[in-house]
Amino acid sequence: MTMTIDEKHVADLLRQLEDEPDRPSRIDLARAIREARRRRRNRRAGAAGAAALGVLAFAALPVALHPRQSVEPPERAVVSGAPTPGPASPSPRPPVCKGEYLPVPVKGRSLVTGGDPSGRWLAGRLYPGGMSHPIVLWHDGKPEKVTLPGSDQRMLDVNRDGLAVGETFVGNRSQAWSVRAGRASRLPVDGGAGATAVNDTGRIVGFRQVGDRQLPVVWKSPQSRAVDLPLPGPRWEGTAVGIGEDGTVVGKVADGPSGDLRAAIWRTGSSRPELLPLPSLPDGVAFQFAPGSLAGDWVVGTAYRELDPGRARTGWQLYPTRINIRTGKSVVLTDPFHVEVGNDRGWLAGQARGKVVVLHTEAGLRELPRPGGGGAAVGAVSSMSDDGHVLGGQLDLGDLQFRAVRWTCR
Amino acid sequence: MSETADQEYVAYVTARLPALRRLAYALCGDADQADDLVQETATRLYPRWSRLGEVERLDAYVRTVLVRLFLDSRRRGWWRVHLFGGPPDVRSTEDRGVEDRTVLRAALDRVPPRQRAVLVLRFLHDLPVEEVARTLGCSAGTVKSQTSHGLAAMRRLLGDRELAGRIGGER
Numbered sequence: 001m002t003m004t005i006d007e008k009h010v011a012d013l014l015r016q017l018e019d020e021p022d023r024p025s026r027i028d029l030a031r032a033i034r035e036a037r038r039r040r041r042n043r044r045a046g047a048a049g050a051a052a053l054g055v056l057a058f059a060a061l062p063v064a065l066h067p068r069q070s071v072e073p074p075e076r077a078v079v080s081g082a083p084t085p086g087p088a089s090p091s092p093r094p095p096v097c098k099g100e101y102l103p104v105p106v107k108g109r110s111l112v113t114g115g116d117p118s119g120r121w122l123a124g125r126l127y128p129g130g131m132s133h134p135i136v137l138w139h140d141g142k143p144e145k146v147t148l149p150g151s152d153q154r155m156l157d158v159n160r161d162g163l164a165v166g167e168t169f170v171g172n173r174s175q176a177w178s179v180r181a182g183r184a185s186r187l188p189v190d191g192g193a194g195a196t197a198v199n200d201t202g203r204i205v206g207f208r209q210v211g212d213r214q215l216p217v218v219w220k221s222p223q224s225r226a227v228d229l230p231l232p233g234p235r236w237e238g239t240a241v242g243i244g245e246d247g248t249v250v251g252k253v254a255d256g257p258s259g260d261l262r263a264a265i266w267r268t269g270s271s272r273p274e275l276l277p278l279p280s281l282p283d284g285v286a287f288q289f290a291p292g293s294l295a296g297d298w299v300v301g302t303a304y305r306e307l308d309p310g311r312a313r314t315g316w317q318l319y320p321t322r323i324n325i326r327t328g329k330s331v332v333l334t335d336p337f338h339v340e341v342g343n344d345r346g347w348l349a350g351q352a353r354g355k356v357v358v359l360h361t362e363a364g365l366r367e368l369p370r371p372g373g374g375g376a377a378v379g380a381v382s383s384m385s386d387d388g389h390v391l392g393g394q395l396d397l398g399d400l401q402f403r404a405v406r407w408t409c410r
Numbered sequence: 411m412s413e414t415a416d417q418e419y420v421a422y423v424t425a426r427l428p429a430l431r432r433l434a435y436a437l438c439g440d441a442d443q444a445d446d447l448v449q450e451t452a453t454r455l456y457p458r459w460s461r462l463g464e465v466e467r468l469d470a471y472v473r474t475v476l477v478r479l480f481l482d483s484r485r486r487g488w489w490r491v492h493l494f495g496g497p498p499d500v501r502s503t504e505d506r507g508v509e510d511r512t513v514l515r516a517a518l519d520r521v522p523p524r525q526r527a528v529l530v531l532r533f534l535h536d537l538p539v540e541e542v543a544r545t546l547g548c549s550a551g552t553v554k555s556q557t558s559h560g561l562a563a564m565r566r567l568l569g570d571r572e573l574a575g576r577i578g579g580e581r
Contacts (some may be wrong), residue, residue: 010561013568014533017514020431021441027427027449029420036456131562152558169559212481212523254547257481257524261547292549304547318544338540338550351550382551 094363095388097409099356099371099395102138105145110136110404112392113166115383116158117200119390122383123155123164123179124404135179137164141406146179155179157197163222165204167194176206178222187219189226195219197242197293205229205240205249216240216251216264229266230273238264242294248325250294252301260288263299265325279303279321279330289321296344296386298322303332320348320360335365341384341391349381349391357381357393359409368407370395379405412460419459423452426469430476436530437480439519447483451476473535474545477527481546517567525560528553 102122104110109127116122120140125133131151136143139162148168155166164179165187173192177184187195192209202221207214208228216239217226229240231253238253238261249266251273264273276299278286284305291301303321320339323330333339337352337360348360349368356379357368368391370377381393391407423430430451434444454475518526524546531542532553539557543550 010564010568011529011533013514014518014529014564017436017518017530018432018534019435020428021435021444023441025427025431025448026442026445027431027452029423029452032423032449032452033416033419033456035453039453040457131558131565151562152555154555169562174559257478288547290547290549302549340549340551 094366095359095361095409097359097368097391097407099369099405099407101371101395102141102392102404102406103143104136104404105143106134109402111380111394111402112382112404112406113154114156114158114164115385115390115392116160116162117386118160119385119387121158121160121162121164122390122392122404122406123158123166124392125154135164135166135184136404137162137179138404138406144182146182146184148177148179148184150175153177156195159198159200159202161200161202163198163202165195165198165206165222167206173209176204176219176226178204180222185222187222187226188224189217189219193217193226194239196240199243199245199247201245201247203243203247205243205251207239212257213237214239216249216253218243218249218266230271232264232273232275235259240266241291242299244294244296248294250291250299250325252291261290261304263289263291263301263323265299276323276325277328277330279319279323279332281305281317281319281332282334286319286321289323291323292339293341294325295322295342295384297324297326298342298344298346299325300339300342300348302339303330320350322346322348333360335360337365340381343384343386343388345388347384347388349384351378351380354378356395357391357407359388359391361388371405381407415460419456422468423455426472430472433473433476433530433535434480436518436534437477437523437527439515443483447476447480450479454479470541470545473531477531477545478547481523481527514568517564520567521560521563525556525563528556529560529564532557 104126106126106128110124112122112124114123122138124136126136127133133153135146135148135153135155137146150168150170153168155164158164162180167174167176174194176187176189176193176195178187187204189208193206195204195206198204204219204222206217208217208226214237216229218229218240219226229249229251233255235256236253238251240249240251242250247268251264252261253264254261263276265276266273278289281303286303286305288304289301291299293300300322303319305317320333320335320337321330322342331346337350337358339348339350342348349357352358354376355367356370356377358365359368377395379393379395381391383392389409393405394402395405396402430448431444434447435441438444438447451472455472527546528542531537531545539550539553542553
């Protein structure tokens, strides 16, 4: 990440805290082993579960929301280069893309944080210095600057009318805001909140903050008060991350702050959320799926698998994944990149080590070009239009410099 | 678990104890809670040990367990319960550096737990954004914004103390 001078200063200060507690350790590994064995015995005996931190016992997990759906085996897309069946009229021809720096009204760093389904609107922010970032909205490439209060402002989504939604950080907490036609207004909600997505009817989703918890919410319009979306159980928390044109909402939720991430779907007319089935992966089933956005009928996100114990390495393998919200079918890519955005045609784009940005289409994986040509570079992507023809992001230029970029693909 | 595996487990955790205590202490700002956190992490690790086998990413795994336990404990209010009693970790000393660290630690303790975890992992443990994202189970973008929020909070908390200049001068 690129840091401002102020950030770097605080980060340097933080490095002072690298000391150990100055009292002798009370940690007792023999006790850890005894306790672990006791818990295992209890679990085998059918006890409710291990006590966390050795003391507190918890209520049983909430009842599962819906019966386990049968999961179709993944349409194993996709060793890079192999033709991939797509949901709509696949063309084996890879798209031809070019990148350009977006013009900015203020000299300095800039980046894109979101875009609309048509590709005509992009939202981003500027870095005139300090932690406060003016918002910029590009319409057909023409920038307009909008100032929000606070710091770390970002607009995460825009609809076809140019209504942008996002958050800023004021005082000690997030505030949800919308911006349209150069005017900013705060979204009505009690307490801290942030907006993550908007559809063409002006419905907005996001989260509200209650202590350390985020709870998913929907605003019927920029003037309406936030309404909580129901969660699967009392401990669940999370945020909405996408909203379809028909009002279907997708959320990233977990059973408690250290619970595994799941995608929840709130369908219009239904009063309960559904948890999408975890995708099948090349070597097992994902233990968590982190949804990032909704593109047509597809939730785009990352599936996680714990690497098989006993192998020479462990940790997690991450798979760019999309899950169909109507059928539950998942399509999992084995290409190593961190997926950020996608579209209804099944295109996915994201970051890969040492690459500008990568785009996966029916024709396989390819790197998007650096604006103006040139050698290796690192970038990021944060929006893709429905047709995949426009992507917004940034290119890191080194020396703490980065610039907003628009890629157009044909 | 076999005796050999037990020995390996003890050897591994013993070797990692200083680093784990530093991480836990940075997260909680309290020596007793830090030791509770490490103790629980070790307890959670044990049943999985024989299955983890020979691992390159074991450190990352253990760190993830610890950080998630920390976040979980904050969420549940568990951190207000002192297992071993005792006053908060206040140290009086002539050493200016220690005093500054105490101020810093108090400021860090007021940053919301998730942001604090991001700051500690990124700046005290020098982990890349992607590694922090995997540890916390969120996107790299979230790590970046949490970093930004956390640093902004630290700046506000430390702003009028002129602490920065003092520490900076002594480095």
